[in-house]
Amino acid sequence: MKAAILEGRRKLKIRELPLPRCGDDEAIIRVEACGICRTDLKCYEDGQRDLTLPRILGHELAGTVYVAGKKVKGVQPGMRVQVAPGLSCGACRYCQQGRDNLCHELKIVGFNYDGGFAQYMVVPARGLERGILKEIAPSLSFAEASLTEPLACCIHMQEALGLAPGESILISGCGRLGILNAKLAMLRGAEKVILLEPAEQRRELASRLGMFYCLDGANANVVEEIRRLTGGQGVDLAIPCCPDPAALETSLQALAKGGRLGFFSGLLPEKLPLNFNLIHYKEITVIGGYGCTLKDNRAALDLLASGAIEVKEILTREISLEEVEAGLSMIREMAALSVIITFN
Template sequence: MEMETPKCAEGEVLIKVEACGICRTDMKCFSYGQRDLKLPRILGHEIAGTVADTGPGVTGISIGERVQIAPGLPCGKCDFCKRGWDHLCSSVQIMGFHYHGGFAEYVLVPAHGVKNGVLNPIPEGLSCTEAALTEPLACCVNMQESLDTGPGDVMLIFGAGPLGILNAKLARLRGVKQIILIEPNEDRRRKAKDREFDYCLNAYHTEEIRLFTQEKEINVIIPCCPGMEPFGQAINLLGKRGRLGFFSGLMGDHQGQADINLIHYKELSVCGAYGCSSGHNRTALSYLAEGKVKVKDMITRRIGLDEVMSGLEMVRKMSETSIVIEY
């Protein structure tokens, strides 16, 4: 539909969107809804663009500057915000959920977001298309900082979608010793062999997985998929004192075969990670700009704004790795 270009009020910034990623959360919001989604809404929270206008009182941001938007808009005053955990702010509002997002030519960033530093300058040499993957990488930064991943770890990741691959790339940067993938989709598993994974296993070959993991002490597992079965499988596969990252919210029937008692018997640690803070976004953007994490190989489809519906369907069918709208 056609909408008027937003006008900047005091403290606000208008962004001309140059690129916006489409992710599984967008597909979920469109198809099923989401707890934070307030309708009617323009979706899209993986946003990079150019400053088109600024409202009265805005300082330190110039028209024409390229920026990435950390989508969570915190209050900036609560204890969580003061400790750098602004994604856990009880008053946080999210671009594409509470305010219109990036599936549009222009997006207006509210004053409290601008004030609390959600606009991150994109360094020279990094395209807006690559910068659009800052937010999903920032979610991985949140997860792996919570898990304290590093040298000596043997990590297992369920799922070779965008977040599975980004977690693998980040794990490699953090010095993780070995990275194992479990992925049922043959095409995704085949493509993953050319990325950061040391071993790629078929989820349906449970005996192969059991024998393989008996030879290796798996001490970190991150399920990057929304099913209960991988979550339960992870508890079974983790070694003693292993760490489980609860990274993807569960969808559908939550009943599964997870033996929760194993958390007790094996002294497992379970860390949750939901979204990302402004600080996580800045860290992720620096990794991309410095070439420490490279994402060009992940962007397998670039589409126009008029192709958003087909892009959501591609996400549903898992036919591409990462899909980015370019304007």
């Protein structure tokens, strides 16, 4: 099988590997679609906290079950599935509370295990036990299903913030997570969803997708404009969906008194005076959101399958495995809203 293996910093090699062996309590998936995420770019350029090398990256994936081990129940070859990438222990206090994204023993597909930048992938026994494979509705394409994990992260953040109908929300960044957060906030009944984005092209795209308030985040008067749009109050909630600390600053200024800030996106450490990223990773106060739980993943797949959240317009670029480095550049240059590796 063909796989893209990260062997070191910026050393990503396409190699021919033997098909992985399937243990009795494991399964093998033929990968059909795997999204490239900013985290993959970070792994490629700088490494990442949870990453060990060499590694096949890719954690936003959907595929077809190719082999199911003898002891595996509920999964058959030919089944179309989405993979929730978090492998939690099921026993620690966080798992017991349903906060499995904070599991003490958390392992992640594409970080600790080989992921979806390959034609085939092993689903570890622990993952099968925890139910990380979920069948995809026939109405959903593999590429659409690969957006389940990013959408689940948005659900996780908005659940934690307790976004209620009638509230106003500010979302900074019209990348795919900004758009998904905005769509979800609208679905949850937010009264006003305001998006900030410095790039005109992305603002236009967001407007075409039915986002009413798309403002230029680089405009010096943007905080005043947000106040005006919210009857002089400021927004109830803000979720910066980009790594620039300036968006965090703008959010803090634009929030109403008693407002809630979702610390959703890790920030570029070189631009930070303190390690505020701990708020992100450990979900300390402000309300951090890091990844998603199995429950969020299921909720996300259901929203996609029912059509409540439509993502076809977000699927702007499909590439082959051989083009993976070009795909990473597109993410870096923000040249496409989403880049998905597909196989045929």
